[in-house]
Amino acid sequence: MSVPLSLLALLSQGPAYGARIKADFEERTGRAFPLNVGQVYTTLARLERDGLVVADGGPDDEGRIPYRLTDAGRAEVGTWWERPVDRTEPARDELVMKLALAVATPDVDAHAVIQHQRTAAMAHLQRLTRAKLALSAPGSPPQTEPVPTPTSLSDEVVLEHRLYAVESELRWLDHVEGLLLHRRAPQSAPAPSVTLPSAASATAAPSAARPAPDPSTPISRPAAPDTRH
Amino acid sequence: MTEPILQLIDCTRVHGQGETAVRALDGVSVQVQPGELVAVMGPSGSGKSTLLNLAGALDLPTSGQVVISGQSTSQLRPDDLAALRRRKVGVVFQDLNLIPSLTAAENIGLPLELDGRRVSEARRAAVGALHELGLDELADRYPDQMSGGQQQRVAIARALVGERRLVLADEPTGALDSVTGDGVLAVLRARCDAGAAGLLVTHEARHAGWADRVIYLRDGKVVDEAVGR
Numbered sequence: 045m046s047v048p049l050s051l052l053a054l055l056s057q058g059p060a061y062g063a064r065i066k067a068d069f070e071e072r073t074g075r076a077f078p079l080n081v082g083q084v085y086t087t088l089a090r091l092e093r094d095g096l097v098v099a100d101g102g103p104d105d106e107g108r109i110p111y112r113l114t115d116a117g118r119a120e121v122g123t124w125w126e127r128p129v130d131r132t133e134p135a136r137d138e139l140v141m142k143l144a145l146a147v148a149t150p151d152v153d154a155h156a157v158i159q160h161q162r163t164a165a166m167a168h169l170q171r172l173t174r175a176k177l178a179l180s181a182p183g184s185p186p187q188t189e190p191v192p193t194p195t196s197l198s199d200e201v202v203l204e205h206r207l208y209a210v211e212s213e214l215r216w217l218d219h220v221e222g223l224l225l226h227r228r229a230p231q232s233a234p235a236p237s238v239t240l241p242s243a244a245s246a247t248a249a250p251s252a253a254r255p256a257p258d259p260s261t262p263i264s265r266p267a268a269p270d271t272r273h
Numbered sequence: 274m275t276e277p278i279l280q281l282i283d284c285t286r287v288h289g290q291g292e293t294a295v296r297a298l299d300g301v302s303v304q305v306q307p308g309e310l311v312a313v314m315g316p317s318g319s320g321k322s323t324l325l326n327l328a329g330a331l332d333l334p335t336s337g338q339v340v341i342s343g344q345s346t347s348q349l350r351p352d353d354l355a356a357l358r359r360r361k362v363g364v365v366f367q368d369l370n371l372i373p374s375l376t377a378a379e380n381i382g383l384p385l386e387l388d389g390r391r392v393s394e395a396r397r398a399a400v401g402a403l404h405e406l407g408l409d410e411l412a413d414r415y416p417d418q419m420s421g422g423q424q425q426r427v428a429i430a431r432a433l434v435g436e437r438r439l440v441l442a443d444e445p446t447g448a449l450d451s452v453t454g455d456g457v458l459a460v461l462r463a464r465c466d467a468g469a470a471g472l473l474v475t476h477e478a479r480h481a482g483w484a485d486r487v488i489y490l491r492d493g494k495v496v497d498e499a500v501g502r
Contacts, residue, residue, distance in 0.1 A: 045378075159496070159497050162499070163476075163497055163499045164488075164499075166478065166481065167393065167499050167500060169478060169479070169482040170484065170499070170500075173482035177459065177462065190374075207482070210478070210482075211478045211479045214478035215478065218316070222316065
């Protein structure tokens with residue numbers, strides 16, 4: 045889980061109490077993942093139970109208890125930096141589910157679903173780009189080699205992730221739209237009895253004068269648009 | 274409402290005749306106002322290049338009208354059309370933008386010199402254009418003494434020198450890395466914010482994110498439009 049490890053990573057810079065850790069966490073993650081201080085203290089208690097942090101002396105005048113890493117906690121942080129984050133388990137994504145269902149549901153216009161989503165994603169991308177522009181020196185064009193302060197670099201890292209995620213989604217939508225256009229032909233033609241590539245290409249070949257379709261793309265319309273992006 | 278710098282009014286462009294005729298653009302209308310950057314996206318063969326050629330007065334529509342700064346391209350004689358292109362339209366391509374044997378300032382001043390302006394006057398305008406983009410130090414550098422990103426920013430300065438207010442950009446970031454590419458697009462954005470009109474053809478959603486509006490072409494028609502603000 046990322047929040048406990050993030051707190052350990054912050055404590056590797058020196059002892060701190062909960063409110064300080066919360067502020068540092070939010071500042072260094074582009075304010076994209078707000079925490080409440082109660083959550084921070086609960087997490088610290090759990091980390092203390094697991095022997096990864098200990099109280100660093102008693103409470104100060106305001107009753108705040110600073111925490112520091114134990115050797116085990118330091119080792120845990122080291123392992124975190126070294127180990128790749130596991131991204132192999134796909135998240136449950138409403139859009140993926142919706143579009144997968146849309147293309148398989150006869151009375152749904154999947155093109156319209158794609159188009160609406162693309163319009164919304166593009167508008168979102170434009171807003172994020174505006175935010176990025178505002179992040180770099182406001183009022184002047186950014187230089188080729190920007191030298192951001194550490195804080196703004198964190199902000200930028202988080203914002204760029206969102207930009208790349210939307211861009212990736214847009215490319216995927218375009219690709220699905222291309223797939224739809226290519227796959228539509230056999231639905232209007234008589235269904236081929238065999239779906240092996242060679243048989244399908246023979247069925248789909250519109251005339252002897254036209255070169256035989258590439259077996260690697262067995263299902264395509266003669267005038268299907270190029271879907272390279 | 275201000276007069277658009279570029280208007281395509283119900284433009285159709287048909288290449289070839291009879292059975293081999295290809296309708297590259299089919300009843301497309303686009304307006305670009307001063308201060309506006311419009312991106313055009315679409316798969317290969319969707320009509321993006323045809324649209325750019327019409328917008329740059331490099332080609333004429335089969336039907337419909339292209340109006341640049343109040344002048345309809347179809348109603349101009351060839352030499353007037355050439356003058357319109359020279360004076361009103363700047364183009365930034367993926368590469369080969371600058372003449373290698375000329376300095377940045379000479380490259381920028383060239384369209385003005387071709388238009389009969391004195392060398393000193395062209396130089397003054399070129400240096401001013403570089404200054405506006407914060408690129409003063411590049412004035413006397415040759416293209417091979419500049420980075421790819423610097424060359425593209427100089428190309429944008431040239432596209433908008435003198436009375437030119439329309440910049441047409443065709444994948445202007447080419448093979449530049451993403452950070453340098455962003456710097457180039459930021460300059461294009463800044464020039465549009467300062468009153469120019471821009472038409473950006475791209476297949477990168479990320480680049481289209483810099484635009485105020487994004488138009489999608491498919492099979493020569495506008496199928497979608499996204500507005501970010």
